[in-house]
Amino acid sequence: MYAQGSIDSAASAPRQQQAKFWDAPYVKDAETDLNALGLCQRFARHGEIHAQGEPADKLYKVLTGAVRTAQLLADGRRQIGGFYLPGEVFGLADGEPHGFTAEALAPTTLLVLRRDTLISRAARDPKLSRDLWQLTTAQLARTERHLMVLGRKTALERVACFLLDLSARGGDNDDIVLPMCRQDIADYLGLTIETVSRMMTRLEQMGLIALPSSRRVRLCDADALRDLEE
Amino acid sequence: MYAQGSIDSAASAPRQQQAKFWDAPYVKDAETDLNALGLCQRFARHGEIHAQGEPADKLYKVLTGAVRTAQLLADGRRQIGGFYLPGEVFGLADGEPHGFTAEALAPTTLLVLRRDTLISRAARDPKLSRDLWQLTTAQLARTERHLMVLGRKTALERVACFLLDLSARGGDNDDIVLPMCRQDIADYLGLTIETVSRMMTRLEQMGLIALPSSRRVRLCDADALRDLEE
DNA sequence: CGAGCAGTTGATGCCCGTCAACGCACGTGG
DNA sequence: CCACGTGCGTTGACGGGCATCAACTGCTCG
Numbered sequence: 001m002y003a004q005g006s007i008d009s010a011a012s013a014p015r016q017q018q019a020k021f022w023d024a025p026y027v028k029d030a031e032t033d034l035n036a037l038g039l040c041q042r043f044a045r046h047g048e049i050h051a052q053g054e055p056a057d058k059l060y061k062v063l064t065g066a067v068r069t070a071q072l073l074a075d076g077r078r079q080i081g082g083f084y085l086p087g088e089v090f091g092l093a094d095g096e097p098h099g100f101t102a103e104a105l106a107p108t109t110l111l112v113l114r115r116d117t118l119i120s121r122a123a124r125d126p127k128l129s130r131d132l133w134q135l136t137t138a139q140l141a142r143t144e145r146h147l148m149v150l151g152r153k154t155a156l157e158r159v160a161c162f163l164l165d166l167s168a169r170g171g172d173n174d175d176i177v178l179p180m181c182r183q184d185i186a187d188y189l190g191l192t193i194e195t196v197s198r199m200m201t202r203l204e205q206m207g208l209i210a211l212p213s214s215r216r217v218r219l220c221d222a223d224a225l226r227d228l229e230e
Numbered sequence: 231m232y233a234q235g236s237i238d239s240a241a242s243a244p245r246q247q248q249a250k251f252w253d254a255p256y257v258k259d260a261e262t263d264l265n266a267l268g269l270c271q272r273f274a275r276h277g278e279i280h281a282q283g284e285p286a287d288k289l290y291k292v293l294t295g296a297v298r299t300a301q302l303l304a305d306g307r308r309q310i311g312g313f314y315l316p317g318e319v320f321g322l323a324d325g326e327p328h329g330f331t332a333e334a335l336a337p338t339t340l341l342v343l344r345r346d347t348l349i350s351r352a353a354r355d356p357k358l359s360r361d362l363w364q365l366t367t368a369q370l371a372r373t374e375r376h377l378m379v380l381g382r383k384t385a386l387e388r389v390a391c392f393l394l395d396l397s398a399r400g401g402d403n404d405d406i407v408l409p410m411c412r413q414d415i416a417d418y419l420g421l422t423i424e425t426v427s428r429m430m431t432r433l434e435q436m437g438l439i440a441l442p443s444s445r446r447v448r449l450c451d452a453d454a455l456r457d458l459e460e
Numbered sequence: 461c462g463a464g465c466a467g468t469t470g471a472t473g474c475c476c477g478t479c480a481a482c483g484c485a486c487g488t489g490g
Numbered sequence: 491c492c493a494c495g496t497g498c499g500t501t502g503a504c505g506g507g508c509a510t511c512a513a514c515t516g517c518t519c520g
Contacts, residue, residue: 093370152308
């Protein structure tokens with residue numbers, strides 16, 4: 001189904017002086033030291049990384065590409081848990097089995113790490129252990145912030161939050177290329193594609209963003225967007 | 231403001247043969263071994279445990295009572311992140327500073343643990359380290375499940391989920407005593423008090439629950455509630 | 461060129477929010 | 491004892507924000 005790359009394929013980045021086993025999320029550098037603990041795998045666009053209901057025995061770090069995690073109800077309703085960009089780690093939640101599927105949004109390479117390998121290694125390596133915990137508490141903080149978006153914010157505010165979040169993660173660049181379609185955004189924000197589309201054009205009419213194409217967004221007035229965020 | 235109890239005040243539970251430093255969440259027994267790592271504190275009803283914006287340098291384990299964590303927007307909108315019952319741990323999210331306040335729903339005793347104490351202790355104690363991580367991944371899984379509730383479920387489904395969750399955490403008892411008011415439930419579920427109230431009476435009219443009083447709920451048909459959950 | 465997918469825009473409707481009135485339990489003070 | 495105030499919850503009338511349904515456009519690829 002998908003090619004399994006060698007460890008070497010991810011080991012091309014230059015070694016750093018003060019190596020961390022785990023990057024902070026939103027840091028783009030793929031640390032080479034992790035390779036001893038995991039395998040590099042490639043996934044095609046829309047390739048399934050793991051399914052809802054499978055044992056949650058692995059962690060994943062995005063090297064290139066992008067990933068979405070999603071939860072499905074029987075009647076087809078979908079909630080996207082998050083999007084993951086290069087340098088970010090997902091699969092931290094311990095469902096046993098998974099409550100979420102994970103799929104590649106684009107051709108993607110992942111570093112795949114077995115949970116039990118990490119656990120036994122962490123028992124001998126306090127720094128790894130601490131980094132794993134830190135990574136998880138940071139993910140938890142981000143997920144809790146998203147609760148406010150889904151529970152209490154208006155459609156316009158949700159879209160503004162989403163764009164600002166993506167911008168910050170993309171290195172504070174005001175030009176964003178969206179790796180996901182409108183349906184994914186809608187399912188992430190608890191809206192419909194139509195509403196997402198309408199809010200995008202509303203933001204454009206307000207002069208806060210520009211839409212050179214449907215997948216490209218330029219933040220023209222990030223401060224005004226932050227005001228919308230509340 | 232609030233009385234600071236001695237370590238002993240929480241050490242009255244009988245010692246267990248196979249002691250775990252951390253209970254799994256939803257386990258009610260207050261483990262005595264943790265007392266060496268934290269202090270016992272009491273809080274009055276509606277007492278503030280920590281504020282939004284404070285440094286997130288502590289963890290808390292509920293011994294008696296109940297706690298809510300909440301996030302506020304400037305205009306007063308509120309999202310409750312979770313409710314915590316005896317045996318459960320909160321404060322795991324690493325905001326630095328806190329994105330959430332924590333308040334006692336009722337007279338409450340907590341075991342308060344300094345984060346840096348735990349970290350340095352965990353460096354020498356792989357089991358503690360592993361337990362801390364496990365606790366956090368479990369909390370993350372629960373929070374991600376709540377995303378689906380807030381993003382995609384109807385008002386009736388949200389209330390059904392909430393009642394089933396409380397019932398499971400209360401030891402699978404079909405008689406629930408709600409430690410929180412309607413406003414708290416509403417802010418947890420992303421609804422208004424009126425809608426919560428209407429959904430409660432609707433569930434009652436459907437014969438799925440009984441409401442002997444506003445704070446007491448009996449699940450008459452838990453299976454039908456689970457069907458509503460989807 | 462036509463099929464198909466992704467996205468936008470418009471018309472309509474409904475779920476839930478808003479606003480308001482009311483019931484009930486409880487406490488306080490005359 | 492009752493009058494009164496307060497907090498909490500319920501119920502009803504009404505309206506709005508977003509979902510739903512549908513038509514249309516632009517783009518890509520066979």
